[in-house]
Amino acid sequence: MNLKQLRYFLAVAEEGQMTAAAKRLHVAQPPLSYQIKQLELELGVPLFKRLPQGVVVTAAGELLVGYAQQLTQLSATAENKVRALAHGITGTLNLGTVSSSAGVIPNPALAKWLKAHPDVQLAVTEGNTYELLDDLHKRLLDVAVLRTPFNQQHLVCRFFASERMVAVLPQHYTQFSNRRQLRLSDLATLPLIKYRRFNELFHVAFLEQSFEPQFVMTCDDARTAMHWANHQMGVALVPRSLAETYRGDHVLIRSLADRRFETRLALTTTPESLATPLVAGFMAQFDQAEQLD
Template sequence: MNLKQLQYFLAVAEEGQMTAAAKRLHVAQPPLSYQIKQLELELGVTLFNRLPQGVTVTEAGKLLVGYAQQLTQLSATAENKVRALAHGITGTINLGTVSSSAGVIPNPALLKWLAQHPDVQLAITEGNTYELLDDLHKRLLDAAVLRTPFNAQHLVCRYFPAERMAAVIPKRYTQFEKRRQLRLSDLATLPLIKYRRFNELFHVAFLEAAVTPTYIMTCDDARTAMHWASHQVGVALVPRSLAETYDGGDVLIRSLADHRFETRLALTTTTEALATPLVAGLMAQFKQAQPLDKFN
C-alpha cells in the first residue's frame, strides 16, 4: 500500500465513479482501475461495490477512508514543513481553532506578522479542544488555539489572560439590567443553555453551592449557545470574550462572580513543530497577545 494508491482510492470514493476519478486525477482509467485492484489484493478485501452506474464504498472501504485521509494529509504537511525549513518563513501553517476563540484571535500582532510574510498561508481547522488536541499529537496540526482546562503535558503553550464566564441573558429578564455580575443563586430559576465544554465545571460549582440549575439545552459550540440566547430561548453560559464578539444588542451580558468560572485561551504546539521557523514565528506573535481586562 503506497501513497499514490491511497490518493487514487480517495478520489474514487469521493467521486463514486472510476471515470470521474480518473479525470480528476488526470490519469487514464485503466491505470487507475489497476492501482485500486492491486490495493484490494494487497489488503485482501473488496473496497468498492462495482455497479453499472458507478461504485459504492464497502464497509472495509469506509474504514480505510479515514486512515487514508489522515495519511495523505500528513504526507502533505510533511512536504510543506521540509520545504519551509529549507526556505525559512514560508509555507502553510495548519492552525486549529475553537469556536470560543473568535473574540481573541486574530490579534494585531499576528495580523502584522502575516502582512510581513505574504508567503505564509493559514489552513484553519475548527473543532473542540479535545479534537484539536488529538490532531496536534497526530501531527495533523502545527498549532491550535485551545481553551482551558486541557492536558498541557508535552505541549508548548502561550496563554492569554484569564477571563470570566458570562451569562448571556434575554432582555426580558429586566431584573438584571443594573447588575454587573451574577451569583450562582441568581441562575437557579433561569432556563440555561450550556456549552458542553464546561459540563464538569458547572456541575461541580452548582453542587457545591447547593443550587439546582434548570438546563434546557446543551450544545457543542459556544456560538450556538449565543444564537439561541439572542432568540430569547434561554440564558447562555459562555466565555465573556465570545459573548462580547457576537453580541447583537438583544441580550444582557453579565459576568459570573464565582472565580471558579475563569477560563483562558492558549496557543499550543508541540516541541517538534516549534523547531520549524514557520511555527516559531507564529508562536512569537502570541507573546504580545492583547489583554482581556475589558472582559472581566
C-alpha cells in the same frame, strides 16, 4: 499499501466512478483499476462494490477512507514543511481554532506579522479543544488555539489573559439590570443554555449548591449558545470575550461571581513543530504579550 494507492482509492471513493476518478487524477482507467485491485488484494477485503453505474464503498472501504485522508494529509504537510524549511518563514501554517476564540484571534499583532510575510498562508480548521488537541499530536495541525482546561503535557503554550464566564440574559430580566455579577443561586430558575465544553464544571458547581438547574439546551459551539441567547431563547453561559464579540442588541452580560468559572485561551503547538522557522515565527508574535507556561 502506498500513498499513490491511497490517493487513487480516495479519488474513486469520492467520485463514485472509475472513469471520473481517472479523469480527475489525469491517468488512464486501466492503471487506476489495477492499483485499486492491488490494494484490495493486499488488504484481503473488497473496498468497493462494483455496480453497472459505478462503485459504492464497502464497510471496509468506509473504514479506510478516514485513515487514507489522515495519511495523505500528513504526507502533504510533511512535504510542505520540509521544503519550507529551506526557505525560512514561508509556506502553509495549519491553524486550529475553537469557536470561542473569536474575541482574541485574529488580532493586530497577527495581521502585522502576516503582512510582513506575504509568502505565508493560513489553513484554518475549526473544532473543539479535544478534537484540535488530537490533531496537534497527530501533526495534522501546526498550531491550535485551545481553551483551558486541557492536558498540557508535551505542548508549548502561550496563554492569553484569564477571563470570567458570563451569563448572557435577555433584557427583560430586569431584576439583574443593576447587578455586575450573578451568583449560581441567581440562575436556579432560569432557562440555561450550556456550552458542552464546561459540562463537568457546571455539574459539580450546581451539585455543591444543592439545586438542579434548568438546562434548555446544550451545544458544542459557543457561538450557537450566543445565537440562541440573542434570540431570547434562554440564558447562555459562555466566556466573556465571546459574549462581547457576538452580543445582540437586547441582552445583558453579567459575570459569574464564582471564581471557578474562569478560563483562558492558549496558543498551543508541539516542540517538534516549534523547531520549524514558520511555527517559531508565528508563535514569537505572542512571546512578549503572553505568558509562557
